[in-house]
Amino acid sequence: MENEFVQVSNLHRNFGEGDASQSVLLGVSLSINKGETIALLGRSGSGKSTLLNVISGIDQADTGVVVVDGIDLTALSEHERTLFRRRHIGFIYQFFNLIPTLTASENVALVLELNGYTPTQTREKTDHLIRAVGLENQKNKLPDQMSGGEQQRVAIARALVHSPKLVLADELTGNLDAESGQKILTLLQQLMVESGGTLFLVTHSLAVAKTADRILTLEDGLLIEREGHFAW
Ligand SMILES: Nc1ncnc2c1ncn2[C@@H]1O[C@H](COP(=O)(O)OP(=O)(O)O)[C@@H](O)[C@H]1O
């Protein structure tokens, strides 16, 4: 279908071998349209991060296919997958994952430098995103000089600065207090509306999931699409 931006077919992912073998994804299929916000809800250990990592190309499935914007990630070499991720995907982690020795601005600028933007383009785009997340006055601080909420704002700026069409967020509010978490979620959603990008939110919070266009749950290695209200 023309509008299908992400197509995941029959993913299987096992960890470990022999008695320690664990099947985490047991045939997961999914399609996401351009511009949609999808929430993936599931209990801790249900395989949410595993699925997100496979979709982003950080991890590889044992079998199955992941197509993003017409590119079959499972057919690429590791190097090609790294380049694809750097150019076309934004990733936001629960624990921010900022580089501790770089300032807020430098953390945001890095992906542009790696993608070969000129110093002027890098500065302009970085300044724009730093302003968009409200961190003009913190931009020269190191991560450990900022609060959790501020660090997650830097992480959002970093994830969006190269205008990726797909943004993946793994428990982005999971390590923040409720008020900062709500603000971060609203901020990300506003920026996604402006960019027209597709957002895949992993969360264990039903309140967060309810802000999405569609809710999926991951249970016993299978993905289930939820219609309307359901018990959780
Ligand atoms: N690299 C790995 N090696 C071995 N087991 C893993 C690895 N990554 C995840 N797992 C296991 O897979 C299961 C699902 O993990 P994860 O995807 O992180 O769940 P969630 O994000 O839903 O909490 C867990 O039991 C976890 O221990």
Ligand SMILES: [Mg+2]
């Ligand atoms: Mg996880």
